[in-house]
Amino acid sequence: MTKVPWVFVVRRPRFSFSKLKMSFPTSVPTWLIYSLIYISVFYIYIGGVYNVLENPIAFASDAQNNIALIANGIDRQFLLEGVVAGLLMFLGAFGFFLMKDASKDYNDKSRFYYKALPGWILAIGAFFAITAMMGVKL
Numbered sequence: 001m002t003k004v005p006w007v008f009v010v011r012r013p014r015f016s017f018s019k020l021k022m023s024f025p026t027s028v029p030t031w032l033i034y035s036l037i038y039i040s041v042f043y044i045y046i047g048g049v050y051n052v053l054e055n056p057i058a059f060a061s062d063a064q065n066n067i068a069l070i071a072n073g074i075d076r077q078f079l080l081e082g083v084v085a086g087l088l089m090f091l092g093a094f095g096f097f098l099m100k101d102a103s104k105d106y107n108d109k110s111r112f113y114y115k116a117l118p119g120w121i122l123a124i125g126a127f128f129a130i131t132a133m134m135g136v137k138l
Helices: 032-046 048-054 079-105 109-137
Strands: none
Touching: 032 048, 032 079, 048 079, 079 109
């Protein structure tokens, strides 16, 4: 160990980078891949590219100071409108996932109905909710 002659407190540390061993994972975890896929699909569903390019407001109000959550016209959207539409599409997709998962348990009727019925409700409910939102836009 060497000392700096004019400063008695400062010393060279006893550390060698050759002794440092780091291990990196050999493969990417599956949960990380699925998370990135779901986040990117949700970003597309909510109109993320439109939100970046157009920079829309979150919501607006009309002449009577009533809050308008859905923009008039098919070529515009508010920020909250895109998020709600994206969440409704994800609920519908989750309903289809539940129906697919229920088809694996068709021999066990209680488990089949426990998964299939909420799946149908979510898918049909999301369809009608998005249809109602489009009816307000037009």
